[in-house]
Amino acid sequence: MNLINFFKQFIAAPTKIGAIAPSSEGLADLITEVADLPKASTVIEFGPGTGVFTEKIVRKMPSEALFFALEYNEDFVKASKNRCCDALIYHDTAANAMKYLNQHGLDECDSIICGLPWASFSVELQDEILSASITALKPGGKFLTFAYLSGLILPGGMKFRKKLSLRFSKVTTTKTVWLNIPPAFVYCAEK
Ligand SMILES: C[S@@+](CC[C@H](N)C(=O)[O-])C[C@H]1O[C@@H](n2cnc3c(N)ncnc32)[C@H](O)[C@@H]1O
Numbered sequence: 001m002n003l004i005n006f007f008k009q010f011i012a013a014p015t016k017i018g019a020i021a022p023s024s025e026g027l028a029d030l031i032t033e034v035a036d037l038p039k040a041s042t043v044i045e046f047g048p049g050t051g052v053f054t055e056k057i058v059r060k061m062p063s064e065a066l067f068f069a070l071e072y073n074e075d076f077v078k079a080s081k082n083r084c085c086d087a088l089i090y091h092d093t094a095a096n097a098m099k100y101l102n103q104h105g106l107d108e109c110d111s112i113i114c115g116l117p118w119a120s121f122s123v124e125l126q127d128e129i130l131s132a133s134i135t136a137l138k139p140g141g142k143f144l145t146f147a148y149l150s151g152l153i154l155p156g157g158m159k160f161r162k163k164l165s166l167r168f169s170k171v172t173t174t175k176t177v178w179l180n181i182p183p184a185f186v187y188c189a190e191k
Contacts, residue, residue, distance in 0.1 A: 005075075026180060027146060028053050028055070031053060032113065034188050035057075038062065039110075042101075042110050044111075045067070045069035046116050046129070047076075048069040048080040048087075049071070049079070051079060051084050054089075066104055066106070067088065068087075069089045070089075070094045070096065071091060072094075094114070094133075097112070109141060114145035126160065143189040144186055149183045149184060164187055169190055169191065173187055
């Protein structure tokens with residue numbers, strides 16, 4: 001999917017997409033690096049969009065590990081499947097992560113790499129997806145999600161940071177990727 005089509009998806013559903021362009025390669029490198037993928041056996045991605053993170057997740061994970069992504073938007077399901085034809089992309093909400101883990105005979109995962117637009121979600125949807133994430137992660141499992149630097153000074157961004165700290169046992173942040181549009185960093189939260 002090209003930039004114009006991504007932008008059209010944003011115009012059609014701004015609160016679901018939450019970004020005017022896909023994340024940069026630099027942000028994709030960073031979020032997949034902190035996920036410690038070479039040691040993972042089960043990884044889930046939320047909101048792959050055009051598959052910029054997906055491509056790197058699949059490359060960095062052991063070949064025998066289980067990976068699947070949950071994407072809400074049908075056009076992005078097609079786009080991420082086009083980009084990563086070997087990846088398992090389900091057309092569903094991230095809130096249903098447990099259902100797919102169970103379908104694979106599992107009840108926990110090592111990490112969740114998340115590309116969801118938290119700042120444009122309602123508080124109820126944030127809580128629903130965070131609860132599903134915590135249920136799906138093993139103890140010590142990692143929840144990686146990015147945020148725009150600009151959001152840190154906005155009430156929504158500050159509340160989300162606090163929510164992560166209340167829900168997870170440890171939350172750290174990475175360096176900022178300045179060449180991302182807009183500049184972004186990664187929250188590394190541990191169950
Ligand atoms: C900001 S885009 C990020 C796409 C990609 N991860 C990236 O960084 O370029 C957010 C993505 O989350 C998807 N999304 C929004 N709500 C979702 C939900 N409840 N469950 C799964 N995916 C969702 C959108 O359709 C979109 O593909």
